[in-house]
Amino acid sequence: MRILLVEDHTELSRWLAKALRDAHLTVECADNGADADALLHTQDYALVILDLTLPRMDGLEVLRRLRARAAPRGQTPVLILTARGGLDDKVQGLNLGADDYLAKPFELAELEARVKALLRRSVGNESLVHSCGALSFDTVTRMFSYAGTPMALTPREHAVLEALITRAGRAVSKEKLFDEVFALADDANLDAIELYIHRVRKKLDSGVAAGAAGGAVITTLRGIGYLLQPRPAAPAA
Numbered sequence: 001m002r003i004l005l006v007e008d009h010t011e012l013s014r015w016l017a018k019a020l021r022d023a024h025l026t027v028e029c030a031d032n033g034a035d036a037d038a039l040l041h042t043q044d045y046a047l048v049i050l051d052l053t054l055p056r057m058d059g060l061e062v063l064r065r066l067r068a069r070a071a072p073r074g075q076t077p078v079l080i081l082t083a084r085g086g087l088d089d090k091v092q093g094l095n096l097g098a099d100d101y102l103a104k105p106f107e108l109a110e111l112e113a114r115v116k117a118l119l120r121r122s123v124g125n126e127s128l129v130h131s132c133g134a135l136s137f138d139t140v141t142r143m144f145s146y147a148g149t150p151m152a153l154t155p156r157e158h159a160v161l162e163a164l165i166t167r168a169g170r171a172v173s174k175e176k177l178f179d180e181v182f183a184l185a186d187d188a189n190l191d192a193i194e195l196y197i198h199r200v201r202k203k204l205d206s207g208v209a210a211g212a213a214g215g216a217v218i219t220t221l222r223g224i225g226y227l228l229q230p231r232p233a234a235p236a237a
Contacts, residue, residue: 001046001119001162002026002180006036006062007081008054016049019108020115024142024158028183033057040066044179045076046122047115050098052082052089060096067097077118081111116140132168133230135204135216137161146215151203156181160196164218164228173225197226 003020007013008031017027028045030036034056040048048066052059059082067074077099082089085103093101099121100114120128120139130137134147144151144161153161159181163172177193201218215231 001122001159002028002044002183003047003049003115003119004028004030004036004039004043004045006030006033006048006050006054006059008032008051016111019112021155023112023115024153024155024162025115026155026159026181026183028185031055033059033062036062037065039184040073040076041069043184044073046180047118048076048078049081049115050078052080052084052093060092063093063096063098077122079114079118081106116142130165130168132165132228133216135165135228137165146204153200153203156196157200157203160193161200161228164226168228171221171225171227177226 003025005013005017005020005027007016007029010031013029013031017029020027028039028043030039031054033054036048036050036054037057040062050059050062054062059080063078063080066076066078078097079100079102080093080098081102081104083104090101090103099118102111102114116139128139130139135144136146137144142158144153144158144165160177163177163180174190174193178188178190181193181196182188197218197220204216204218216228217231219227219229221227
């Protein structure tokens, strides 16, 4: 899932971005309110982490403009993360439409827990576990397992498979996968998705070869996208 981190403190932004990427999230960063507002006007994000004291445009104004936009962009979940922890700022932020508010200094574990909770709500499904055949994804631990065995996935393989399993049984376009796997600053083109689909397929096939029953398979729908569905049972001998 792609999130926008709006933070003008360079070192804090780098540290947070790394922590979120380690949690298998695609992160884009903005260090001022005007750039954040421009990105939110043209891009789709699963979540925004927003500081309030920003150059060029205050965070509350960024939030106000976001909420004034039409759905679905105007409904993007927002977690305010700021040193302005006073009651008045908190009330104003929540009244303007923030979904959560965390004051600095903070514990990373708490931030990650709040991010995971908001992301579960952002996809319109409060289920803690998504499953497709023997494949499952725990939205709390953000870990995949195949027939009960944890899967080793790179961050982008994880992003591809997460986008598919949270929409299991529905086709996902290559363009949608690209938006969720790559940040704007990444040097990649649309064809890179085919590489990661190939790699994920190999890992799913490896699970079947190792004896996992009721596996999952990614089907290519020409001109439409990709579909994750339970692997058909092998015919009886």
